[in-house]
Amino acid sequence: MPLHLLGKKSWNVYNPENIARVRRDEAQAQAREEEQERRMQEVDAERRIQILRGERPSTPPPPPRSPSPISRHDRKSYAEDTARFRKRRRLAGENDTDRDIRFAREDAQIALAKREELASTQSSDAPLYDSAGHIDLFPSQPSQKHTEKNPEAEKESAERQKAYEDQYTMRFSNAAGFRQSVGQKPWYSASGTEAMAPDSISGKDVWGNEDPMRREREKARIDANDPLAAMKKGVRQLKSVEQERRKWDEERRRELEAFKVEENRSRHRRRRSRSSDILENFQLDASQDGDRRANRHHRHGRDTSRDRSLGVTITDARIAKHTTQGTNEDSDWRFFSFSFLDCCVLHL
Template sequence: MPLHLLGKKSWNVYNPENIARVRRDEAQAKAREEEEERRMQEVDAERRIQILRGERPSTPPPPPPEPSDSFADKHKSYSEDAARRRKRRRLAGENDTDRDIRLAQEDAKIALDAQDQQARVRSSDAPLHDSSGHIDLFPAGKARKPVEKNAEAEKESAEKQRRLEDQYTMRFSNAAGFRQSVNQNPWYSSSRNDTQPSESLPSKDVWGNEDPRRREREKARLDASDPLAAMKKGVQQLRSVERERNRWNEERKRELEDMKFTERRRSHHRRRRSPSLDSLEGFRLDAPSDSRQKHHDRSSRRHHDRRDRSRDRSHHRHSQHGRNRKLE
C-alpha cells in the first residue's frame, strides 16, 4: 500500500484522531476507577459510622450497571463519538499536538466536575446540627426495642459451648485436677511411703473385663514416668558407685602397705643371714689359721677383681680413643 494512503485509513494507529480517541478512553477509564474507589470509601465510611452508633450495618448498594454491549448502544456511542470527532477540530493557529492536549484537558475537567458533583450528594439525611445548635457528627439513632431471648435456651447453649471448650481448654479453676479430686488430699500433703494405691486407677481392661493386676501395672508405669523417682534412683546409683570406689581404694592401699611391710621384713632377714664381706664383725687375731686364710683369700680376690675392672676400663678407653682418631 502506498504510504500516502496509510494516513487516510481509519485503523491507522498513528492517526491523530485515533490517538486522541485512545487518550480520551484512558481518561474516561481513569475517571470511572476513581469514581468507583470514591463510592467504596463512602460505603465503608457509612458502614463504620453505623457500627459506632450501635446500629446494624446496612447492605452495601449494588455497583452501578456496566454499559450495555447491545448493538443499539454500540451504534449510539459510535455515532456520538463520530459527532464529537467531527466537532472537535483544530482552532486557528493550533497544530495537532496542541489540539490533543486541549481535548485531554477538557475531558479531565469534565471528569473532575462529575466527581465533585457526586461528592456533594450526602448518603445520610441525618441533620448535622442538634437541637441546641451544636455540630453533631454522630447523631443518636432511634432507640430500638431490645430483643427478648429465651433464658433457658441461652443457658443450654452456653453450657454446651463450655463443655465443648473444656475438651481442649485448661482452666485455672480446674488446675491440678481439682474436679477429679474434690474429696481427696493433694499429692504433696503426704510422703511417698505413706501414699496408698489410688482407688481411682482402672481395674478393668479395654474390653471391660476384670484385671486384678491392672492397678499394679498402672502404678509401676506411673513410678517409671515419675521424674522424682528417676532422680532418686540416679542418686542411689551414684552413692553406691562412690562407696565401691572408696572400698576399692582402701583395699588397694592396704595391699600396698602389706607388700611394703613384707618387703622390709624380707630385706631385713636377708641382711641378717648374709653379712657383708667387708664387715669386720667376728674377726679376731687369735682366730685359727684357717679362718685367717679364708679372710686373706677373700681380700686377695677382691683386690684381683678391682684390678681386672680397672684394666678393662683402661682398655675400653684406649680403644674408644683409637676409633675417634680414625674417624677424624
C-alpha cells in the first residue's frame, strides 16, 4: 500500500486519534492503579490499627470491579452504528407488504425528526460584509452592551505595566541611554572633563564627614579607568620600547665595528712582526751551517740508538745469568748495580 494512503486508514497506529486514544487509555489505567493502591494502603493501615488495639481485624473488602475500557461515547457511537446497519426483520403475523409499509413510515419519521432538528437551529441574519467592507462568512455575535473605558485609568494602567516591564526589558528606544529624552545628548558625546567636573565631586564621604582627599582619589580613579588614557599609556610604553631597541641595536653595531677594526689592526700587527722576525737573523751562509748542524744531529742520534740497543742486550743477558745461578744477597746487589749502570748508559 502506498505510504501516502496509510495515514487515511482508521486502523493506522500512527494516526493522531489512535495515539490520543492510547494515551487516554494509559492515563485511565494508571489512575485506576493508583486508586486501587491507595485503597489497599488504607485497608492495610486500618487493619494494622485494629491489630494494635487488640481488636479482631475485619474482612478486607472485595476488590472493585474494573470499569469497561470502552467509554460512554464509544458505547453510544457503537450502538448508533449497530442500530443503523441492523437488519430489519419482519414481525410475526405480517406479510411483506405490511413490512414495507412499516419500514417506509419509520424512514419518514426519522427524516421528519432530522428536518425539524435542522430547522430548530437558529439562523444568523448577519450581513456578509462587515463595517470595513471585508467579507465575513462567520460573523461574531455583537456584544449586548458597549462598555465605555476610562482613558485616565487606561493610561495609568499602561504606565504601571510599562514601568514593570522596564525592569527586565531592553528596548531600542533606550539605545542612547535609559530613560533619556529625545533631545538630550548621549553620555558618550561629552568629554571626560565635562561629564565629571572637579567641582561636581563632593568633598564628603558616605557618612557625611569631610574628606579633602576624595576629589584627588576620584580624579585618579577616573584617569585610571579612562580607556583613552590606557591607550595613550600603551603607546608611550611601545615608543619607549622601540627607542630602547634602536639604541641597543646602535650600540651593538658600534661594538661590532670597533671589534672588526681592532681585529684588522691585530692581524696586520702580527703579519708585520712575523716578517721582521724572519729578516732579523737572515745570513747568506745560513744554509750551509744549517746542513752541518742537521748532519751532526743525525749522526749523534744514530750513535745514541746503537748504545741503547747494546745496553738492552747486555741487561737481558745479565738477567738470564742471574736467574740460572740462583738468587742470594750478593748477587742481588750486583744485579742492581749493573742495572743502575745500564740505565745511566742508556740515558747518556
